[in-house]
Amino acid sequence: MKEGPDIAHIAALIGDPARANMLTALMSGKALTATELAGEAGISAQTASTHLAKLSEGGLVVTRKQGRHKYSTLANDGVAHLLESLMGIAAKSGHLRTRTGPKDAALRKARVCYNHLAGDMGTHMYDSLMQRGLILHDETDLSLTQTGATFVSEFGIDLDTLQRNRAPLCRDCLDWSERRAHLAGSVGRAMLSRMIDLGWARRLENSRVIRFSSSGEAAFAKHFPL
Known part of the structure; x- marks a missing residue:
């Protein structure tokens, strides 16, 4: 089995067009909701939430709850x-x-x-x-x-x-x-x-x-x- 970082997994996360559009929107540096990111990606809010879960698991975004809403940002610089x-x-x-x-x-x-x-x-x-x-x-x-x-x-x-x-x-x-x-x-x-x-x-x-x-x-x- 090959050892080392799995760049294919990260590439696959970024490579999906909807997720790529969501990540690009987060390059503004602002925290955005799933609904806002769904609008950027042209998908439903439910689908956006599924994508955000995958991006979070992959260490690319961080999601925090504030009041009634959840806001996502890029994980780091x-x-x-x-x-x-x-x-x-x-x-x-x-x-x-x-x-x-x-x-x-x-x-x-x-x-x-x-x-x-x-x-x-x-x-x-x-x-x-x-x-x-x-x-x-x-x-x-x-x-x-x-x-x-x-x-x-x-x-x-x-x-x-x-x-x-x-x-x-x-x-x-x-x-x-x-x-x-x-x-x-x-x-x-x-x-x-x-x-x-x-x-x-x-x-x-x-x-x-x-x-x-x-x-x-x-x-x-x-x-x-x-």
Whole structure:
């Protein structure tokens, strides 16, 4: 008998079209009900609950009860990273779902990838940080340089608190629409939160879209020049 992780089981869980749509919806980082996920997948709420049970057993989602409703989220950052990587591979190989219109353009410009900034503005920020020597990529890891740590702190992020957490500070994540890296990890998460706190941008309700104001885009371009 072969030993080691059973990737076929995880692949089968993700590979079902309905479950794939549900997992993609959870990439918003929000907790959603079975009814909401059923709408995303185009299935009944009862069928969605069955799929959620399988995803929970497989360690891909976590479901919690609050009041009369049960809410599901992705189990952890690792699952989100896996899904975004799969999206990137699918896009690179030409396997794209047909969806045109303003929402698609907005998603490609700026969206939340679980908890950090993705899309054109996400890869722009990553490229700016890399070109200016604020982050450094070696053979195995992505890290903040000393200059980068100063920049992050001056941007209003408590780096000492982030460093006390177990999560990696910086991690690159393959962007499915840009097919290049954007910044994940606790610094990536804190960057997006800070931009929202500063009023540069806001998350659209029931969407992964991040909408920057005109003044927010100007401030973004000033802080992350290319």
